[in-house]
Amino acid sequence: MAQFFEKQDFGLLLFRVLFGICLTVHGVCSLRSGAALKHLGEAATAVGLPFSSIFWGIIVALLLITCGIFTILGFYFRCAMATVSVMGLLGAWQRMSLAFFFISPYAPSALMMFLGLTFLFIGPGRFGVKK
Numbered sequence: 402m403a404q405f406f407e408k409q410d411f412g413l414l415l416f417r418v419l420f421g422i423c424l425t426v427h428g429v430c431s432l433r434s435g436a437a438l439k440h441l442g443e444a445a446t447a448v449g450l451p452f453s454s455i456f457w458g459i460i461v462a463l464l465l466i467t468c469g470i471f472t473i474l475g476f477y478f479r480c481a482m483a484t485v486s487v488m489g490l491l492g493a494w495q496r497m498s499l500a501f502f503f504i505s506p507y508a509p510s511a512l513m514m515f516l517g518l519t520f521l522f523i524g525p526g527r528f529g530v531k532k
Contacts, residue, residue, distance in 0.1 A: 410526035417525065420516060421472030424485070428465030431458065438462060444492045444510075461488060475525035482521040489514025 431437040438458030445457035464484060471481035492510030 408527070413523065413526040417475065417520070418473050420520070421469045421474075424465050424469030424472060426469075428462045428469060431462040431465070441492075448491060464488065472520070478525040479521055482517045484517075486514050486517030486521060489517055 431441055435455065439454050440458070441461040442454030442457030442459075445461070446452075446454045450457065465488075468481040468485050471477050472485075489510045489512070493514065
Protein backbone atom coordinates (compact mmCIF):
# COMPACT_ATOMS: atom_id res chain seq x y z
CA MET A 402 0.00 0.00 0.00
CA ALA A 403 2.86 2.39 0.74
CA GLN A 404 4.15 1.97 -2.82
CA PHE A 405 0.86 3.30 -4.16
CA PHE A 406 1.32 6.57 -2.27
CA GLU A 407 4.80 6.99 -3.75
CA LYS A 408 3.57 6.92 -7.35
CA GLN A 409 4.18 10.10 -9.28
CA ASP A 410 0.59 10.93 -10.29
CA PHE A 411 -1.22 9.83 -7.13
CA GLY A 412 -1.87 13.40 -5.95
CA LEU A 413 -3.25 14.34 -9.36
CA LEU A 414 -5.50 11.26 -9.29
CA LEU A 415 -6.81 12.18 -5.85
CA PHE A 416 -7.45 15.80 -6.84
CA ARG A 417 -9.07 14.69 -10.10
CA VAL A 418 -11.40 12.26 -8.31
CA LEU A 419 -12.42 14.82 -5.70
CA PHE A 420 -13.10 17.49 -8.34
CA GLY A 421 -15.11 14.96 -10.38
CA ILE A 422 -17.17 14.01 -7.34
CA CYS A 423 -17.87 17.70 -6.63
CA LEU A 424 -19.03 18.25 -10.22
CA THR A 425 -21.25 15.17 -10.18
CA VAL A 426 -22.82 15.95 -6.80
CA HIS A 427 -23.44 19.57 -7.82
CA GLY A 428 -25.16 18.39 -11.01
CA VAL A 429 -27.33 15.83 -9.20
CA CYS A 430 -28.33 18.27 -6.45
CA SER A 431 -29.17 20.90 -9.06
CA LEU A 432 -31.47 18.47 -10.86
CA ARG A 433 -33.44 18.02 -7.66
CA SER A 434 -34.24 21.72 -7.24
CA GLY A 435 -36.13 23.95 -9.65
CA ALA A 436 -34.58 27.09 -8.18
CA ALA A 437 -31.08 25.70 -8.70
CA LEU A 438 -31.91 24.81 -12.30
CA LYS A 439 -33.20 28.31 -12.90
CA HIS A 440 -30.04 29.78 -11.35
CA LEU A 441 -27.80 27.60 -13.53
CA GLY A 442 -29.71 28.53 -16.67
CA GLU A 443 -29.83 32.29 -16.05
CA ALA A 444 -26.35 32.71 -17.51
CA ALA A 445 -27.45 31.19 -20.83
CA THR A 446 -30.51 33.40 -21.09
CA ALA A 447 -28.44 36.47 -20.12
CA VAL A 448 -26.10 35.75 -23.04
CA GLY A 449 -29.13 35.68 -25.33
CA LEU A 450 -29.72 31.99 -25.98
CA PRO A 451 -33.37 31.11 -26.65
CA PHE A 452 -35.63 28.93 -24.44
CA SER A 453 -36.23 29.20 -20.71
CA SER A 454 -33.59 29.28 -18.02
CA ILE A 455 -34.86 26.00 -16.56
CA PHE A 456 -34.18 24.24 -19.89
CA TRP A 457 -30.60 25.54 -19.91
CA GLY A 458 -30.29 24.64 -16.23
CA ILE A 459 -31.15 21.03 -17.04
CA ILE A 460 -28.58 21.02 -19.84
CA VAL A 461 -25.90 22.47 -17.54
CA ALA A 462 -26.74 20.00 -14.75
CA LEU A 463 -26.47 17.05 -17.15
CA LEU A 464 -23.17 18.41 -18.47
CA LEU A 465 -21.87 18.75 -14.91
CA ILE A 466 -22.75 15.12 -14.20
CA THR A 467 -21.18 13.90 -17.46
CA CYS A 468 -18.04 15.99 -17.03
CA GLY A 469 -17.72 14.84 -13.42
CA ILE A 470 -17.86 11.18 -14.42
CA PHE A 471 -15.39 11.75 -17.27
CA THR A 472 -13.09 13.60 -14.87
CA ILE A 473 -13.11 10.73 -12.38
CA LEU A 474 -12.41 8.16 -15.08
CA GLY A 475 -9.94 10.26 -17.05
CA PHE A 476 -11.96 9.45 -20.18
CA TYR A 477 -12.05 12.29 -22.75
CA PHE A 478 -10.55 14.30 -19.93
CA ARG A 479 -9.41 17.37 -21.87
CA CYS A 480 -12.75 17.65 -23.66
CA ALA A 481 -14.58 17.51 -20.32
CA MET A 482 -12.29 20.15 -18.83
CA ALA A 483 -12.75 22.43 -21.84
CA THR A 484 -16.53 22.09 -21.36
CA VAL A 485 -16.24 22.89 -17.64
CA SER A 486 -14.09 25.95 -18.43
CA VAL A 487 -16.60 27.25 -20.98
CA MET A 488 -19.48 26.72 -18.53
CA GLY A 489 -17.56 28.62 -15.84
CA LEU A 490 -16.77 31.43 -18.27
CA LEU A 491 -20.39 31.73 -19.39
CA GLY A 492 -21.56 31.63 -15.78
CA ALA A 493 -19.36 34.60 -14.90
CA TRP A 494 -19.51 36.47 -18.23
CA GLN A 495 -21.93 39.19 -17.13
CA ARG A 496 -20.07 39.88 -13.89
CA MET A 497 -16.44 39.95 -15.06
CA SER A 498 -14.66 42.18 -12.57
CA LEU A 499 -12.23 41.77 -9.71
CA ALA A 500 -15.13 41.33 -7.30
CA PHE A 501 -16.50 38.28 -9.10
CA PHE A 502 -13.70 36.15 -7.64
CA PHE A 503 -14.91 36.81 -4.12
CA ILE A 504 -18.68 37.42 -4.27
CA SER A 505 -20.63 34.32 -3.29
CA PRO A 506 -22.89 33.62 -6.31
CA TYR A 507 -20.08 34.10 -8.82
CA ALA A 508 -17.12 32.50 -7.02
CA PRO A 509 -18.09 28.90 -8.02
CA SER A 510 -18.12 29.93 -11.69
CA ALA A 511 -14.66 31.44 -11.36
CA LEU A 512 -13.42 28.36 -9.53
CA MET A 513 -14.89 26.05 -12.18
CA MET A 514 -13.30 28.10 -14.96
CA PHE A 515 -9.82 28.18 -13.41
CA LEU A 516 -9.77 24.55 -12.27
CA GLY A 517 -11.01 23.46 -15.69
CA LEU A 518 -8.27 25.44 -17.44
CA THR A 519 -5.65 24.11 -15.04
CA PHE A 520 -6.68 20.50 -15.57
CA LEU A 521 -6.97 21.11 -19.30
CA PHE A 522 -3.26 21.90 -19.50
CA ILE A 523 -2.10 19.32 -16.93
CA GLY A 524 -3.97 16.36 -18.39
CA PRO A 525 -5.31 13.24 -16.68
CA GLY A 526 -1.95 11.84 -15.63
CA ARG A 527 -0.94 8.21 -15.67
CA PHE A 528 -4.12 6.96 -13.94
CA GLY A 529 -6.84 7.39 -16.52
CA VAL A 530 -8.61 5.69 -19.35
CA LYS A 531 -6.56 6.62 -22.40
CA LYS A 532 -8.73 8.06 -25.17
